[in-house]
Amino acid sequence: MISRTDLPLDHDAHARFLPWLIAFMVYLAMLAMAGILVLNNTVTRWDRGISGTLTVQAMPADGSLDVDAKVLQDALAVLASTPGVLNVTLLDRDDTLALVEPWLGDMADESDLPLPRLIDVVIDPDAGIDTEALGRRLAIAAPGVSVDDHRVWLDRLVRLLQTLQWIAFSVVLVIFLVTIGTVIFTTRTGLAIHREAIHVLHLIGAYDSYVARQFASRALWLGLKGGAIGLAFAIPTLLAIGFFAERMQMETMESSGLQLPHYIAIGVLPIIVALIAMLTARTTVLRTLARMP
């Protein structure tokens, strides 16, 4: 593709910054892309890991030691009528005591302790149950009953991560747009600088596409060069981030790092950017020349 050119595009001062700008763009795009993939991994794992079950707790009303049976009944009814709920198990008082024993020790033996009752809910992970909405419905139907805080918090976190993903996605999009804008600007400047040479080419019988080819192959080359530089900087950065992320996650949960397919997806980015640069240059030349008399 990189062929002999009739226009001295290699020597244009204004085009020299292009590979560096593309390098920077590719670098940012690769980080954003890595972010998207890591977040995606995390979200999927967290979702899968926790979404099979849900704990609902019912607090005893003030002054009483046990939860009112009517309230429990109402809570169970709400749960049973919620789409996506597969199974509901009410833990009895002893099970609950056993659960809190490690924290309360001997005190748990005393039965005058106000104890919450727990309900284990098995849900369909794919049903996408809105736990916050469920919590509100429970609170209305059965006062003192709520969905486990932890679960609601995780749900919010997952939603936050998804938002972050969209932001990262927009960043990639903006990067592409900036790259396109820069290539258009550079190409227009090149057309102006080489107007005389292009005029001579036309008089000799060159089609616009001949001129466009020169700019396009130049842009492809600059794009690949910039992409390679960006890649060279992005890989160590990604590895470093991956390393620290791995260490931080050691104790908490399984790795959500990048695997080979992800690296391939990220590695294709510079090539895509270079191809976009090429197409943009070609289109810009053809459009600009077509407007000439």
Add this chain to the structure above:
Amino acid sequence: MSNLSSDLVVRFENVGLRYGLGPEVLQDIYFELEAGSFHFLTGASGAGKSSLMKLMYMAMRPTRGLISLFGRDVAITSRKDLPNLRRRVGVVFQEYRLLDHLSTFDNVALPLRVADTREAEVRKHVEELLTWVGLENHMKAKPATLSGGQQQRVAIARAIIARPRLLLADEPTGNVDDRMAYRLMHLFEELNRLGTTVVIATHNQQLVERLAHPVLHLDEGHLQLPTKTRGIYQDNDGEDSRPAMPYDPDVLNYL
């Protein structure tokens, strides 16, 4: 209006040209060039020779009148069809207009490459022609390192490399010595003999008289039609009857 005849290479009818809002530098131009003809274009500096050339190689459109080339009305030729028309026209620009960053070889190769000629063929033809114009030792040189006369020869080689059907040369021998001037004129005549229509703008009265081709004379933008005299030395079959005309049989190999 007369019919557009297919063996008319150039036809101007009532053509006028002005630059911007300036005065008309060409006025009421009428003329026709038949296929295979050879004309000189003379006139004082500023008379409009280069402007007339620009119209013929389609660098400008006339402000009025009709121009047809190879039987096609230039005014209604779309931008998309211009390259094809231009490829039939070889031009030696008065100011050469070589591409500075390209070597002699690449400059001369342009018309072939623009037409997607195979590189092996490009090499063969360009080397042959450059040898013929005496630039075989300057193939890799950039225009800036060449003398005026050498640049002029590069420009000429570029104009004829693709064997145009119409050759327009604007002062093509202004920068070379007499011997080279005749050698180049000989090249043009050989090209003409093979069917190319030739127009040469020149100030060199001696050349005009010696080669005795019909003359188009411009006088302050007005064209005086050619006096249809044949050259005093020219007969029907060639250069032999012309004295003091350096002859080089190699040119026949190239052409």
